[in-house]
Amino acid sequence: MRKFNSVLMVVIVMGMGMAVSSCTSTPAGKPAKPVLLAVSFGTSFNDSRALTIGAIEKALAAAYPEYEVRRAFTSQIVIDVIKKEEGEKIDNVKEAFNRLVKDGVKDVVVQPTHLMDGLEYHDILAEIKPFEKKFDRIRYGKPLLSSDRDYDDLIAALVSETSQYNAPGTAIGYMGHGTHADSNQVYEALQKKLAGKGYTNYLIGTVEAEPTLDDVIAGAQALGVKQITLLPLMIVAGDHANNDMAGDEDDSWKVILQGKGFSVTTVLKGLGQYPGVQQIFVRHVRDAL
Numbered sequence: 001m002r003k004f005n006s007v008l009m010v011v012i013v014m015g016m017g018m019a020v021s022s023c024t025s026t027p028a029g030k031p032a033k034p035v036l037l038a039v040s041f042g043t044s045f046n047d048s049r050a051l052t053i054g055a056i057e058k059a060l061a062a063a064y065p066e067y068e069v070r071r072a073f074t075s076q077i078v079i080d081v082i083k084k085e086e087g088e089k090i091d092n093v094k095e096a097f098n099r100l101v102k103d104g105v106k107d108v109v110v111q112p113t114h115l116m117d118g119l120e121y122h123d124i125l126a127e128i129k130p131f132e133k134k135f136d137r138i139r140y141g142k143p144l145l146s147s148d149r150d151y152d153d154l155i156a157a158l159v160s161e162t163s164q165y166n167a168p169g170t171a172i173g174y175m176g177h178g179t180h181a182d183s184n185q186v187y188e189a190l191q192k193k194l195a196g197k198g199y200t201n202y203l204i205g206t207v208e209a210e211p212t213l214d215d216v217i218a219g220a221q222a223l224g225v226k227q228i229t230l231l232p233l234m235i236v237a238g239d240h241a242n243n244d245m246a247g248d249e250d251d252s253w254k255v256i257l258q259g260k261g262f263s264v265t266t267v268l269k270g271l272g273q274y275p276g277v278q279q280i281f282v283r284h285v286r287d288a289l
Contacts, residue, residue, distance in 0.1 A: 034107035036060060036067040036285065037096055039124055040114065042078030043238040044085065052236045052272025056113055059278035060285060067109065072096035074120060093124055097131045111141035111285050113235050113272070115176070118143075118183040141284040144235075144271075145186045150280055151193050157276025159199060165229040165265065171201045171220045175245045175253060176233035178206025187211060187233075201225065204233065205253075207244050213253055217260055228257055229265045235277075236270040 038057050043049050061069045072091045073079050079090050091099060100108060110128065114121050121143055132138050145151060162172050176187050188211065191204040201223055205216040220228055230253055232241035245253045246266035254264045271277045 032103050032105040033068045034066065034109070035100060035105050036064055036069045036109045036111060037072055037100075038069060039072045039074060039093060039096075039110060039112045040235065041120060042073030042075040042082075042090070043236045044078055044081045045236065045238040045242070046086075048237045048241075048268070048270055052270035053113060054272075056235075056272050056278050056281055059275075059282050060111065063282045064285060070096060070100075074124060093127045097128060101131065101134050106136040108135055108138045109141065109285060109288055110138065111281060111288070112143050113281065114143040115233075115235070115271075116143050116145055116179070116183040116186045118179050118181045139288040141281070141288045144277065144280055145190070146284070151190060153276060153280050154190070155194055155197060155199070157271075157274045157280075158194075158202065160276065161269070161274050162229065162231065165267070166201070167227075169225050170227040170229060171203055171216075171223055171225045173203045173205065173216050173220070173228050173230045173253075173257075174233035175230060175240070176204065176206040177240060178209030180209060184209045190233075207240055213256060216253075217257065220257075220262065221260075225262075227263045227265070229267060230254060230257075231267045232270055234270055235272045237268040238270070241268055241270065 038053070038060060040053055043053075057069055057071070061067075070091075072093045072095070074093060076092055079092060082088050082090060110124070112121055112124060125140070128138065142150075145154065158172075158174070159166070166172060178184060178187065184206075187204050187206055187209075191202075191211065194200075194202045194204070203216045203219040205211050205213050216228075230245055232245060234240060243249070243252065246268060248255065250256075254266055257264045
């Protein structure tokens, strides 16, 4: 299976309009506004990028109009693909901070769109560390799942967004990415919290770690369901969602589950499209201020 991933993008709101910019500088002679830098892995799936990260950034810009919202991607591979295929230049984290310094920005809030406090999140912090003395203030928002309230809010969003599929005889399967870092425990924690709230037909699996697709299959078989609706537990519906989850190759989750006798529906809708998820990130910025 191909292993592409999620995204990063930022939106600048000007008056009643909205402009999307990958790398922005303050016009000469103008005082530098404080900046809210939204950071994510990145994706070359343009439609999903606009519908998910774009929506998160709109929510951030609407909630914090006193900030200029900028973007940065962490995946240089994705940055290079977008530059080659679309001609659009997107800053990586180091480039974004060099631009902030050049523009005379002194107040920065960094908000990752990552699911967890994992390796990528700590890589972001490490990249920014050498720049910290060049600013009056740098504050950091937390990843999506960072507190008990985050789990509760995410579960509410998952249940709300899947209400049309949640019928007797149906399991709702969510596919996460997974990591070999300790932070992978968020998936097991989410599964337990779902069950604790009575949502026993919601099953969590990951592409690259645990719980696995086999765990999803075992859970569905234990429930005795015949129908499974699959959705990505990822901010965007990118490569993993389109290929590893919903693809037609023999190793996709859809095909494997069909081979086990299940009727499968796939929904290519990333978490970033969920208003409830957008508001978790809005709250994390507020907590950082």
